[in-house]
Amino acid sequence: MYVRVYSFGELAESCLPAGRGRKTKQNAMCWVYILKSQKDKGFYIGKTNNIDRRLREHNSGQVKSTKARRPLIILEKVSCDTDKEALRLEKKFKKGYKREQLYRKYK
Numbered sequence: 001m002y003v004r005v006y007s008f009g010e011l012a013e014s015c016l017p018a019g020r021g022r023k024t025k026q027n028a029m030c031w032v033y034i035l036k037s038q039k040d041k042g043f044y045i046g047k048t049n050n051i052d053r054r055l056r057e058h059n060s061g062q063v064k065s066t067k068a069r070r071p072l073i074i075l076e077k078v079s080c081d082t083d084k085e086a087l088r089l090e091k092k093f094k095k096g097y098k099r100e101q102l103y104r105k106y107k
Helices: 051-060 083-094 096-106
Strands: 030-037 043-048 072-080
Touching: 030 051, 030 083, 030 096, 043 051, 043 072, 043 083, 043 096, 051 072, 072 083, 083 096
Parallel strands: none
Antiparallel strands: 030 043, 030 072
């Protein structure tokens, strides 16, 4: 088990008031999302830190890979604590058993 030792004058992030924590790319909340095309019934799996903005981008044609497959609906969204965790989950959905589960669940 890893224990963080704080030096004099340094506060643990959990001791800071709400909204005062450090915002870095590593500890920002991320989302893994699954979209389904209403046009060709295909899936798109991605990750983002702002799910509403990203869905608007997909449906407005700003994303090259989904531009021709609009309209898209969101099937599932999973929150992750870190970007690294979101990347791992995205890869799981795109490969192997999780991909098979996805197709069985939503086809």
